[in-house]
Amino acid sequence: MFKTLLSSPTVAFQLLLSSLVINILGLTGAIFSMMVFRRYLSHGIDSTLITLTSGALFAIIFDYILRRVRFRTVCVICVKKWRELGDQIFSKLLSGEAEILLRNNNTANRGSLDRLFAQLSGGIVPPILLGLLDIPFALIFLAVLFLLAWQLAAVTLIIMIIVIALMLIRMGPYARYSENLQEANMAQSAVINSAEHFETVRLINAGSFLHKRWHNRSGDSRVEKYLFENLTDKTSTQSMVIVILTTIITIALGSKLVLAGKLDVAGMITANILAAKSVSMLIRPLQALPTISRASTAFQRINVFLSVPEQIKGSARLNNYEGYLELEDISFGFPGGKGPLFEHLNVKLKPGAVLVVKGRNGSGKTTLARLLSGLYNPRRGSILVGGSDLRQLDAEWWKTQLIYVPQDPEFISATLRNNFRFLTPDISDNGIMELLTSVGLESFVRGSNDGLGMMLSNGGGSLSPGIKRKLAVARALATDGSIVLLDEPMTALDDEGIAAIQKIISSLISKGKTIILFSSSDQVPPFATLVIDLNEKPTPMIMSVKGNIRG
Numbered sequence: 001m002f003k004t005l006l007s008s009p010t011v012a013f014q015l016l017l018s019s020l021v022i023n024i025l026g027l028t029g030a031i032f033s034m035m036v037f038r039r040y041l042s043h044g045i046d047s048t049l050i051t052l053t054s055g056a057l058f059a060i061i062f063d064y065i066l067r068r069v070r071f072r073t074v075c076v077i078c079v080k081k082w083r084e085l086g087d088q089i090f091s092k093l094l095s096g097e098a099e100i101l102l103r104n105n106n107t108a109n110r111g112s113l114d115r116l117f118a119q120l121s122g123g124i125v126p127p128i129l130l131g132l133l134d135i136p137f138a139l140i141f142l143a144v145l146f147l148l149a150w151q152l153a154a155v156t157l158i159i160m161i162i163v164i165a166l167m168l169i170r171m172g173p174y175a176r177y178s179e180n181l182q183e184a185n186m187a188q189s190a191v192i193n194s195a196e197h198f199e200t201v202r203l204i205n206a207g208s209f210l211h212k213r214w215h216n217r218s219g220d221s222r223v224e225k226y227l228f229e230n231l232t233d234k235t236s237t238q239s240m241v242i243v244i245l246t247t248i249i250t251i252a253l254g255s256k257l258v259l260a261g262k263l264d265v266a267g268m269i270t271a272n273i274l275a276a277k278s279v280s281m282l283i284r285p286l287q288a289l290p291t292i293s294r295a296s297t298a299f300q301r302i303n304v305f306l307s308v309p310e311q312i313k314g315s316a317r318l319n320n321y322e323g324y325l326e327l328e329d330i331s332f333g334f335p336g337g338k339g340p341l342f343e344h345l346n347v348k349l350k351p352g353a354v355l356v357v358k359g360r361n362g363s364g365k366t367t368l369a370r371l372l373s374g375l376y377n378p379r380r381g382s383i384l385v386g387g388s389d390l391r392q393l394d395a396e397w398w399k400t401q402l403i404y405v406p407q408d409p410e411f412i413s414a415t416l417r418n419n420f421r422f423l424t425p426d427i428s429d430n431g432i433m434e435l436l437t438s439v440g441l442e443s444f445v446r447g448s449n450d451g452l453g454m455m456l457s458n459g460g461g462s463l464s465p466g467i468k469r470k471l472a473v474a475r476a477l478a479t480d481g482s483i484v485l486l487d488e489p490m491t492a493l494d495d496e497g498i499a500a501i502q503k504i505i506s507s508l509i510s511k512g513k514t515i516i517l518f519s520s521s522d523q524v525p526p527f528a529t530l531v532i533d534l535n536e537k538p539t540p541m542i543m544s545v546k547g548n549i550r551g
Contacts, residue, residue: 011073015133018070023137025063027144030273032056037266074126089302128291131284138281145274148267149257152250156275159246163239163282167289170235174293177228182297184221191217232290239283243276250275314392321386321401323351323482323514325372329381332364332371340379341367344539347532351482352512354527358519359534365518366407368534369487372516374398399423400479403513407487409472410459416445416471417452424478435474440500441467465492473501484508484515 032052040049138160146153191214194201201207254268263271285292331343341364349355359365370376372383374395383390390398400423411419420432429452436445444467448454460468469492489501508515509527517525524531533541 011077015070015073018066018073019130019133019137020140022063022066022070023134023140025059025066026277027141027274028056028059028063030141030144030270030277033273034266034270037269038264071126071130074129078126078129128285128288131281131288134281135285138278141274141278141281145271145278148271148274149254149263151257152253152271152275155249155253156246156278159242159249159275159279160282163242163279163286166235166238167282167286170231170286170289171293173231174228174289175297177224177231178293178297181221181224181228182301184217184224188214188217188221228290235289236287239287243279243283246275246279247272314389314394316388316393317397318386318388318393321482323349323512324386325349325483325514326384326387327381328384330371330378330383331380332367332376332378340538342534342538342540343380345381345532347530347542349514349516349530351514352509353529354509354515354517354525355530355532356517356519356524356528357532357534358522358524361520363534365520365534366487369404369406369485369516369518372483372485373402373404401481402483402485403476403479403481403508404485405469405472405476405487405489407491407518409468411456411468411471413457413459414455415450415453416456419456419471420475420478423475427478432474432478435477436471438477438500438504439470439474440496441470441474466494466497469493470497470500473504477504482513484513485518486515487518488520489517 032055035052036049039045040052142153142156142160145156191210194206195210195214201210250272251268254263254271257263258265258268326349327345327347330345331340333340347355357365357368367376371378374390377391385393385398385401412422417429417432420427420435432452433442433445436442445451445454456463460471463471469489473489486505489505490498493501505515505517505527517528529544531543533543
């Protein structure tokens with residue numbers, strides 16, 4: 001964060017200069033006290049008191065103005081940094097590589113990101129950053145104290161070194177407790193997420209199991225929170241003791257110096273103010289360690305996403321693309337997996353071909369669909385679209401060339417109309433209704449008070465599986481793309497829905513679309529021209545309708 005604060009030479013100069021002036025003005029109270037004791041109380045001239053008070057008030061007003069300007073400057077930088085960081089994280093979350101990471105990394109999941117964001121935002125705040133920025137300027141107060149009485153300056157320096165040592169010692173435990181607390185909170189959140197599936201919990205009598213797990217996880221969370229708060233309270237108490245001891249030691253040693261004639265009472269009082277100021281400038285960051293530690297832990301977790309390599313973004317678009325597709329030595333496996341889901345997969349599809357990809361659950365059908373859609377990148381090999389590598393093509397253009405129905409369709413929390421227009425902005429309401437009618441949902445939409453304006457909340461979670469499937473098919477058809485990817489298209493459909501989908505597939509075949517159908521069934525549709533069996537590992541078997549060919 002300090003790199004951000006000081007990245008611009010102009011801003012860095014302004015911050016450092018304003019911090020220097022602010023901390024010099026911070027001497028106002030000490031100098032005012034000393035001058036009142038030495039000049040006014042010894043002579044009793046009111047004009048002297050008025051002059052000293054006016055000067056002190058002017059310095060205070062100037063100090064206030066500078067502090068407000070500096071605070072606003074840092075606020076602008078913090079907001080800018082937070083927006084940049086948020087945009088980076090959100091962009092990563094929308095990438096295929098980050099999705100793979102989220103699916104296979106227990107320490108990084110979407111459910112905990114809002115908590116991580118909150119903790120991270122707590123550390124990117126002006127008061128903490130300004131407190132850290134002011135630390136070096138504590139030497140100004142120490143230097144003035146040295147001019148008054150080097151003995152008191154030496155004692156204050158020792159106390160400051162103790163505070164710095166305490167800060168360094170506390171950093172390790174704070175980091176450890178922050179990590180443990182975050183792990184415990186994530187485990188607790190996982191139990192809550194499970195319990196929110198109310199119907200399933202009741203149907204399978206999982207209430208007792210979840211209650212026991214909640215008892216254990218919430219207990220772990222409380223213990224870790226207690227340890228963290230105990231360390232925080234211990235640090236706060238020690239900070240308070242250090243401040244009090246600083247005053248006691250300064251007054252005690254200063255009194256000896258006064259009696260020895262090496263310091264007057266005014267100097268002793270001023271020295272006490274300067275010593276307290278020097279130490280308190282280090283105490284503030286020490287007391288902010290809990291917040292800094294939580295923010296640091298959150299950033300380390302979020303950095304997992306930031307460290308995901310950027311996907312190569314192509315920009316090419318093909319003119320008059322008709323549906324030629326080739327898989328050239330494709331291999332893919334998830335990080336941390338036992339091995340590749342498949343490898344050395346080679347297939348050539350001409351426009352109008354109908355490929356059936358079959359395999360057991362978990363064999364890689366949905367993963368292959370995501371590879372073909374451009375959501376994932378292969379670990380090895382290339383997907384050629386009209387002879388061009390898919391990674392070199394414009395991703396948004398490619399999505400418009402697909403009629404893709406995923407296995408578990410989801411929707412954006414927006415109106416039904418908007419969910420159709422993300423990929424096809426120019427589609428009319430009549431066009432949307434025609435597609436909905438083709439899947440048998442005309443009465444469902446017209447029966448709603450909002451019609452196409454109905455809200456699809458929580459990814460369409462309130463809709464029945466069959467309705468979601470039909471809506472997904474209708475939405476996919478809006479692109480009229482050349483490549484058709486249907487991942488288990490008949491799942492959750494009634495007889496009427498199955499008939500509608502079969503009619504749609506026949507229509508797509510007659511239009512010469514390149515169709516890829518993913519199915520868990522061993523039955524191969526009569527219209528298939530090619531079959532890939534993902535049950536064969538690691539190299540799938542490729543079969544034509546006339547015979548078998550080893551891929």
